[in-house]
Amino acid sequence: MGFKAKARKHRKDDGSDKKDKKQSRDQGELPCGINSCAKFADKSMGGRSLSLDNAIDMWGQGKFTESKGRVRVCKSCYRAWKKENKNEDAY
Numbered sequence: 044m045g046f047k048a049k050a051r052k053h054r055k056d057d058g059s060d061k062k063d064k065k066q067s068r069d070q071g072e073l074p075c076g077i078n079s080c081a082k083f084a085d086k087s088m089g090g091r092s093l094s095l096d097n098a099i100d101m102w103g104q105g106k107f108t109e110s111k112g113r114v115r116v117c118k119s120c121y122r123a124w125k126k127e128n129k130n131e132d133a134y
């Protein structure tokens with residue numbers, strides 16, 4: 044008694060209950076730290092983080108939001124910064 048019920052329960056658990064969690068996700072969760080930018084800095088979207096000094100150099104003080112001494116930037120802001128700095132040792 045009770046044996047069958049248990050087995051059944053287990054079976055149900057590895058059934059196909061995984062629906063696609065990531066559907067249309069063009070909205071990120073981490074907003075780009077640059078104030079004039081409305082993009083997202085999520086890692087999955089190519090976001091990077093720059094040091095404060097780097098961000099000040101590029102955008103100027105107060106033009107971005109810092110977080111723990113870093114500035115999260117979206118892919119395109121990072122690219123813009125990289126171009127500006129010709130920093131090629133990232134590869």
Ligand SMILES: [Zn+2]
Pocket residue numbers: 075076077080081082083116117118119120121
């Ligand atoms: Zn940006």
